[in-house]
Amino acid sequence: MVESDDPLLTLVLQSLDDDQAQDLVTIDLEGKSSIADFMVIASGRSTRQVAAMAQKLGERLKKAGFGNPRVEGLPAADWVLVDAGGVIVHLFRPEVRSFYNLERMWGFDGPSGAA
Template sequence: MDVKDIVNIAAEACDDKRAEDIIALDMKDVSLVADYFLICHGSNERQVQAIARSVKERMEENDISIKRLEGFEQARWVLVDIGDIVCHIFHKEERGYYNLERLWGDAARLPLSVGQEG
């Protein structure tokens, strides 16, 4: 399984919990932090936690280790570190404020197997 497959598995886990505006950014040429950022948001803290939990569980089902999970208790911006992939799960208000898509505007978008925009 390659890293793009893992990005799509994580995106599907987000989509299963009705995450909104799921996008993946190819960070290889613009950052040393990770190869890919997966970004989405939920409309409230409970949904943000459910999305993060879904990503964690889906990774475990596929024998992919989670390096770190941060921000779960506050559920405003949860980071799920999957090694070469960092999944950013925002509360809707925080996503607009931090606007990672604009911050990393040079990064190409990776097509996903789930609906991305709209």
């Protein structure tokens, strides 16, 4: 797991780690985009796991005082986006993740690019 000085990013990474997310990638967007400070991309083994990770992450963020994040992509849960303000989280089923390949679009080679 990545250590971070950003409490929001730390909570996101810990939540995903607790829920057994796979192939976590953290992309630092500072200076590259105004949408957020960080983008986190992770995979779940099934639509059920992807949906559960997104819902639990939303609950944990709210409980920790980070507001009510916007969640898009439920109930299909092939690709769920959680907008937590400073951190944007993309949760995918592995096949969908490889199809869209967001890591490459942001200058990473794949799940092993950074974590």
